[in-house]
Amino acid sequence: MTFSPSTRTGLSAGAALLLLAALAIVPRFVQSPYALHVLILIFLSTIMGQAWNILGGYTGQYSVGHAAYFGVGAYVTVSLMLHRQIAPWVGMWAGAAAVVVVALVIGSICFRLRGPYFVLASIAVTEIMRLVATNLKDLTNGAEGILATEIPPLKFGATVITDFGSKVPFYYIGLGLAVLTILVTWAVTHSKLGYCFQAIREDQDAAHSLGINPTLYKNIALAISAVLTSFAGAFYAIYVGFVDPPTVLGLDLSVQIVLICIIGGIGTIQGPMVGACILVPLSEILRSNAVPELLMKWGWMNGESGIGLFLKENLAHAHVLIYGILVVLVILYMPEGLVGFLRRVTRGRRAA
Amino acid sequence: MDVFLQSLISGILLGGVYALIGTGLTLIFGVMRVINFAHGDIQMVGMYLTYLLFVHAGIDPFVSVLITFPLMFLFGGLIQKVFINRVLDALPQNQILLTIGLGLIMSNTAMLIFTSDYKILTTSYSSGSVKLGGISISQPMTISFLITVAVTAALWWFLKKTDTGQAIRATAQDRDAAQLMGINVKRMSIIAFGLGSSLVATAGALIAPTYYIYPQVGAAFTLKAFVITVLGGMGSIVGAALGGIIIGISESMGAAYIGAGWKDVVVFALFLLVLLLKPSGLMGKSNA
Amino acid sequence: MKRTLVTMALALGLSGTAWSQALKIGVINSMSGPEAPIGENLTNGIKLAEEDLKKKGILLQIVWEDDTGKPQIAMSAMEKLATRDGVAGIVGPYTSACANAVSKLAERYKTPLLVPAAAKEEITRQGLKYVFRMNAPADVYAAVLVDAATGLGKPKTIAFMYENTDFGTSTTKTAKEYVAKKGIQVVADEPYPKGAQDYRSTLSVIKSKNPDLVFLVSYVADAILIMRQSKEVGLKPQAFLGGGAGYTTAQFATEKAVSNFVFSCTQWTDDVSWPGAKDFGKRYKAKFGKEPTYHAACAYESMMVMADCAQKAKGDKEQTQAALRAGKWNGIMGDVKFEDYNGFTNQNNHQMLVQQLFDGNYETVFPAKFATRKPTYPFPGWK
Structure with missing residues (x-):
């Protein structure tokens, strides 16, 4: 089958709308808070991955310091809510404004550097921010972190949502932010801005000679990416209700953000979504010891037998190990991510 | 005054070990242009090796370097051949993630084998010190500093005076040109990664009597290794040695005069300053 | 999907x-x-x-x-x-x-x-x-230790050195409030990032302030390192007070050369009645x-x-x-x-215990009704 480009765009837009409609009615049918929680985490990961994608995937600036923007978004939103009683959906814009400032400062430092030096500088800046957040106790409450207890009611026209203990409001906020992030990415990549970004990614010096100012466009990409990441941070802070320096400003988080994108497929709209849909459930399954549980349930393994006991005892401890092995395998065998891999496979089949 | 001298002395002694960690990384980066995020985890493997030799064979950590060094050379060479070699031309973020993945595998395998307990090696000299006026000089750290100096000198000799060493340096300078000149670039990469691993594992062995061992111990050292390497100039052995000492001193001065919580901020700020003002590092060529 | x-x-x-x-x-x-x-x-x-x-x-x-x-x-x-x-x-x-x-x-x-x-x-x-x-909870850690120290001597100054984690900072925060009530002056306040190798410079700063009490909050590995290095720099207060965690572990106790006479508070010991x-x-x-x-x-x-x-x-x-x-x-x-x-x-409302190390053995010394041995105070110095 072959489609003209416009039909293909139409088809994928239709598919996207169908998917969105399906996701919108999920809470009607899925009551399990745990399943909703997993979906919310998937949305969160999608936002983080997609936001990084704009800078890393389309502009080719591989920041391993996106936790900085996530953390600032989270801290500003929660602090405003606790100390100034400002609702998080207002506070997150204040967070976004703060993040733009932070991003421009970071950009002015890091964008002077290229390749590995850029990566290292982005890590160093974020580490400094984590340490500062740990040490400035008056501002951030230091290592003790900030506990967000009460969320003010949210007014949507006539309806007022107050029940934030339930997953449903967070589900829709998360879904909404994810859709927003994806739309922004789509809009950016289909505009002149996007072409400038990609020109810089392909060859910065060539782009420069074509009259594209690399510093300007890199900073624009960073600002967009940082603001979207800060939304993810604000959403996380309100949802989890607790922020402290290692969880919202840690290197782990920065790596996690990059990983979502790389596993899914860098520089593609679908990549971060696919990455999130793989990584979140995978870590849940590995972590909660579901594999030996299922094997036992299906009678393939005896819980008291040697192997059964060994798996039961060790698999829960080994989930990060398995995670590491998967990362290595993906990088070695699908360096372009799952989306890129599938494209290559289907293209290969078409060619044959 | 005592505080100042004490901080200076401990900073220098600490810096010696940092120098060794940085030298290992700079060698790997110089030859392969790969940022090795598993560097600290390789150090961790070396530390557990030291621990095993000490507990089960009664070999003193400083002596066990003679065993750890060659074993870790093989270990590093193997990792290069099986994994790193395949991503030499890949995008930098893929190289980084690969080494992060390898690091996760190492640290979590160590956790399955040794549990996550802290292992502490207590030797007869672990808290030994020599008093000099108002300040004290740690005995084990002085010994490890001397060993560091010896190892660095030996490495410098190897790179300058032997054929293999010169081939490694040529590869580091220009990989393609080296290949054209008939140098077996692949072999040099394996040797460089092996040597880098040996060096960082040696550093691990040297701090084992005064520090402690646990599966995640590497993470903090990986970051430090980058700072040291960039500070000295990526690929420069002398630079890495100098960078190590500078970082050691700034850490301990920062802890004494600004506060222990801020000492890493001092280190990272120094790192950024060097990146911005002299990106090629203190000992690097200025056009890099 | x-x-x-x-x-x-x-x-x-x-x-x-x-x-x-x-x-x-x-x-x-x-x-x-x-x-x-x-x-x-x-x-x-x-x-x-x-x-x-x-x-x-x-x-x-x-x-x-x-x-x-x-x-x-x-x-x-x-x-x-x-x-x-x-x-x-x-x-x-x-x-x-x-x-x-x-x-x-x-x-x-x-x-x-x-x-x-x-x-x-x-x-x-x-x-x-x-x-x-x-x-x-955290407030008891500090209270029980300071009570034990003020019951044994007349400390006037205290230095705090603690890991800058949630546990370290929240324990120290309540400790500072508590010593203020008791009229003890804080002469040093040194949070440190856990996992550092070298605490000598911070310890020599503390030594220069000559505090009567040194209050430490660390996990086990850092606890051993800090005490080893305290010995090296010759820090000698009236008492070392370990706020739980690392100072109450068997691994710490086995480091007899540096752990002797350290006080610590704990939720539990195996020699309690x-x-x-x-x-x-x-x-x-x-x-x-x-x-x-x-x-x-x-x-x-x-x-x-x-x-x-x-x-x-x-x-x-x-x-x-x-x-x-x-x-x-x-x-x-x-x-x-x-x-x-x-x-x-x-x-x-759990009763915390204060114990002191004697040659690698923990002995409960406070409160009196659980005590198994008389405490040694002040700290007699390094061997």
């Missing part, structure tokens, strides 16, 4: 059905990640409790959940245990950050949560009915090949109490909560009763 969702929902639903008649109790603990070294002690304590309960005829099905030390993962675990696994109650999580994050969820799902060893005061200060805590404490220590050592920490004892007793309540309630969550509130126990942690006092809710 849709199919993934369906398969996921299926997978989640499948393993959620009831398994057997055994009592289901959830455990959330840091089994991997940076908190795992301490988390392991809790795991061991709970395993021992499982055995003992089996002997008593109470069959448990423990659902283990690893929170990897991250609050959002602890929340996942909590959601899963409360809504999918249908546990009667939950023991855990270990860290304060994780316990904090899940406490509101416990309330929401009306699932009793018994926190075994997290120190942050706020956990049981939010008026949550379903959140219980076994151990004494509480019923079964000695026996627990012995069996723990036999099974796991190392000395139990107070975390292990707290986790053990938490599981015993939780299982007792869950059994009485026949696995019903609300009745388990009622049983926890109503009950009274006397086990290896001494008297256990969950009470409301001083703004706390469902907090076990």
